[in-house]
Amino acid sequence: MSQGQPAKPGGQGGPAVGVARGYAFAGAAALAGALLLLRFPAKALPAVSTARDYVLEMMTILPAVMVIVGLVGVFVSKDVVVKYMGKASGPRGILLSIVAGALPTGPLYVAFPLAAALLKKGARVSNVMIMLSAWACIKLPQELMELQFLGWRFMLLRLSLTIVLVVAMSLGIERIIEWGEVRKATPGA
Amino acid sequence: MSSTAVLINLLALTGLAFALSRDRHKVRQALRMSLKTFIGILPPIITMIVAISLMMAFLRPDDISRFIGEQAGFRGTLAIAALGAVLFMPAIIAFPFAASLLDNGASVQAVAAFITTLTMIGVVTLPLEIREFGRRMALLRNAFSAGIALLIAVVIGAVL
Numbered sequence: 001m002s003q004g005q006p007a008k009p010g011g012q013g014g015p016a017v018g019v020a021r022g023y024a025f026a027g028a029a030a031l032a033g034a035l036l037l038l039r040f041p042a043k044a045l046p047a048v049s050t051a052r053d054y055v056l057e058m059m060t061i062l063p064a065v066m067v068i069v070g071l072v073g074v075f076v077s078k079d080v081v082v083k084y085m086g087k088a089s090g091p092r093g094i095l096l097s098i099v100a101g102a103l104p105t106g107p108l109y110v111a112f113p114l115a116a117a118l119l120k121k122g123a124r125v126s127n128v129m130i131m132l133s134a135w136a137c138i139k140l141p142q143e144l145m146e147l148q149f150l151g152w153r154f155m156l157l158r159l160s161l162t163i164v165l166v167v168a169m170s171l172g173i174e175r176i177i178e179w180g181e182v183r184k185a186t187p188g189a
Numbered sequence: 190m191s192s193t194a195v196l197i198n199l200l201a202l203t204g205l206a207f208a209l210s211r212d213r214h215k216v217r218q219a220l221r222m223s224l225k226t227f228i229g230i231l232p233p234i235i236t237m238i239v240a241i242s243l244m245m246a247f248l249r250p251d252d253i254s255r256f257i258g259e260q261a262g263f264r265g266t267l268a269i270a271a272l273g274a275v276l277f278m279p280a281i282i283a284f285p286f287a288a289s290l291l292d293n294g295a296s297v298q299a300v301a302a303f304i305t306t307l308t309m310i311g312v313v314t315l316p317l318e319i320r321e322f323g324r325r326m327a328l329l330r331n332a333f334s335a336g337i338a339l340l341i342a343v344v345i346g347a348v349l
Binding site: 019023025026029032036040043047048050051054055057058060061062063066067068069070071073074075104105106108109110112113115116119125129132136137141142145146148149150153154157158161162165169172173176177180 | 200202223224235288304311320325333344349
């Protein structure tokens with residue numbers, strides 16, 4: 001885990017090589033998938049139709065998300081992020097992170113680049129983790145589905161447990177990350 | 190177009206219009222950053238789509254519920270939690286599916302574990318997460334989430 005640096009969001013470091021390797025890997029995955037479907041032709045139709053659905057979804061969502069990431073990166077000042085989600089933001093920062101995550105704003109992979117941009121701007125590790133987790137499992141439309149299919153007792157219990165544990169987890173992860181950084185900064189300690 | 194897609198695009202357009210009225214030069218800078226992010230993020234997304242498509246084709250929800258419905262207990266919960274971590278399912282399918290698991294005799298505990306790992310842990314989206322946050326943070330978040338999911342499952346199973 002020696003290269004486990006937490007912060008290289010946006011992937012600016014050594015971009016060309018990393019990106020080329022990424023494309024090679026994606027190409028290999030697509031090729032492997034195609035070969036697999038050639039062996040099992042009966043599965044080809046459902047696989048291709050799922051892929052088409054996702055590509056369509058990406059095409060309608062991803063450009064907008066990228067525009068938002070760019071705008072946040074350039075226009076939102078560091079001070080604002082630090083003030084609302086930084087070290088001194090306290091419980092208000094936690095609440096804001098939960099609310100931001102719970103808004104109906106699309107699937108989790110949309111959140112990764114956005115959260116990484118916030119992290120780079122000075123948001124606390126714990127708040128970014130809380131936002132990601134809330135984004136993953138406390139989405140408002142999703143909770144309505146849960147209410148309808150699993151009942152209010154199940155939903156409320158799972159929701160409250162999740163919020164409490166996610167906050168605890170995020171603070172814990174922040175501790176671990178910072179501990180790692182301190183240790184790296186003072187070799188021999 | 191789904192309502193989320195409409196919402197996100199609306200948000201992006203309003204932001205763009207607002208930004209243009211403030212500073213054209215910075216907008217150009219922002220869009221260049223958007224393009225760079227897009228080029229970088231595309232490969233893990235392609236990989237993810239391939240993985241999801243194959244998974245949906247080879248593993249059908251009713252196969253899974255037949256497999257899980259038979260067994261109960263904590264072993265079953267662990268198995269279904271692992272399944273939830275690997276699977277990728279939109280919420281529209283996930284909750285009806287979870288309800289059908291319950292109908293097929295799965296325990297409340299198992300279903301709670303499944304939903305939590307399904308939403309919080311993404312094996313398929315892990316390459317994307319690692320790219321944005323680094324290996325350490327991404328793995329920590331997913332590992333901790335697995336622990337949380339089991340804890341939630343046990344408590345819900347005990348209470349309900």
